[in-house]
Amino acid sequence: MNVTHYRAHAEGHVAAHRKPIAISTLGTALSIFLAVSFVFCIAGYLLFPSLPIAHAALSIFLPGFTLLSWSSFLLGLVESVIWGWYIAVVFGAIYNAVARRW
Secondary structure, eight states, rough: OOHHHHHHHHHHHHHOOOOOOHHHHHHHHHHHHHHHHHHHHHHHHOOTTTTTTHHHHHHHHHHOOOOTOOOHHHHHHHHHHHHHHHHHHHHHHHHHHHHHHH
């Protein structure tokens, strides 16, 4: 295999790894991840309330969230899913645009 053939093969191989991110898949995965993380955080607060973790800091990223009522829990869960989709749309669009250029 000569050098030109090797370079063409290697460039084709690298380009094949720059496929666009499927934003719907990324949004679903991030939303599930953030929702599960939120539930774990709330479960940790309920099971170990004396731990020195500032659970109230969740209100920074989850407007309207307060510790703890069912309506606040559901609001936090919904907002976690919304954040997952927001990150997926913004990050996915940026990644796909950069991947096309490089």
